[in-house]
Amino acid sequence: MSSSINIKELARSKLKLLPGHRHCPGCAAPIIVKLVLATIDEPVVVVNATGCLQVATTIFPYTSWNVPWIHNAFENAAATASGVEAAFKALRKRGVVGDVGVNVIVFGGDGGTYDIGFQSLSGMVERGHNILYVLYDNEAYMNTGIQRSGGTPYGALTTTSPYGTVIPGKPQHKKPIADIMVAHRAAYVATATPAHWVDLINKVRRALSTIGPKFLHVLSPCPRGWRFDESMSIEICRLAVDTCYFPLWEYGGGVWRLTSRSLEIARNPALKKPVEEFVKVQERFRHAVSDDQRIIKELQAYVDAMWEDLLNRCAVRHS
């Protein structure tokens, strides 16, 4: 593929995730996978954590994967990928395979990344494996029926964080997983959404040109779990970025940078929308819109604090 991004060329590239999978209509996960894999040259090995992506693409006896693909267990996708990468190194050393670079890519959901697979991810980064880990974050354990995860935002209703007189939906804020990966000294870390697809592709390219562990945190709206019309997935990504709920940034070589729409917002703060714009289109927050604004105020204060923190790290200020 050429270095500029040509949508026609992209659309003509070999489909590595085939149509006919069983994802729900409007699910962002297969869009993310297609965009990431369209950017990656073969040979590639995909490692998948347990979750919607794995289940919906491999209903026995079918598979949608048009590249080598492995699923092991929920908690150890990063450990499995580490083994794949190490095995290629060993085979290369023994002359069993030629001197070709193999791209090892992990796709994991938020449950499999923030929580249950966290220790294997931490080990993969600490050992310095040359792997791209892609987190598709639908902000709950969706495959098993919408339970809260470390990635679920404050105030969101899930089956294990119901809204009532005792709790406001989920009582804790989202774990800053991408910051944690920077703290692990990963070689490259970035956030992305499928709505900002040029930005996403550029980040995959930059990740692949960096040796070492790479982490891409991609927002993946879920019509079933977030309760919105399935036509809205991409628009919701835009609202997430425009409200600074999910800013677009990257970290590499010791430097933090805002990218794409988030850089525009940093330079012109009038573009920053209130977080309510993101919240009010999702039924998982319906109680937040109808209550005394307590939940929205708390979420807004958190988003503002995180955004300020990010502006400081990226050293970007409007004039």
Ligand SMILES: Cc1ncc(C[n+]2csc(CCOP(=O)(O)OP(=O)(O)O)c2C)c(N)n1
């Ligand atoms: C150790 C372990 N615990 C629990 C499960 C059950 N389980 C399978 S998929 C899943 C939810 C996955 O959630 P997430 O990683 O967020 O991905 P999603 O389904 O939302 O895409 C759970 C809890 C399991 N397979 N293994």
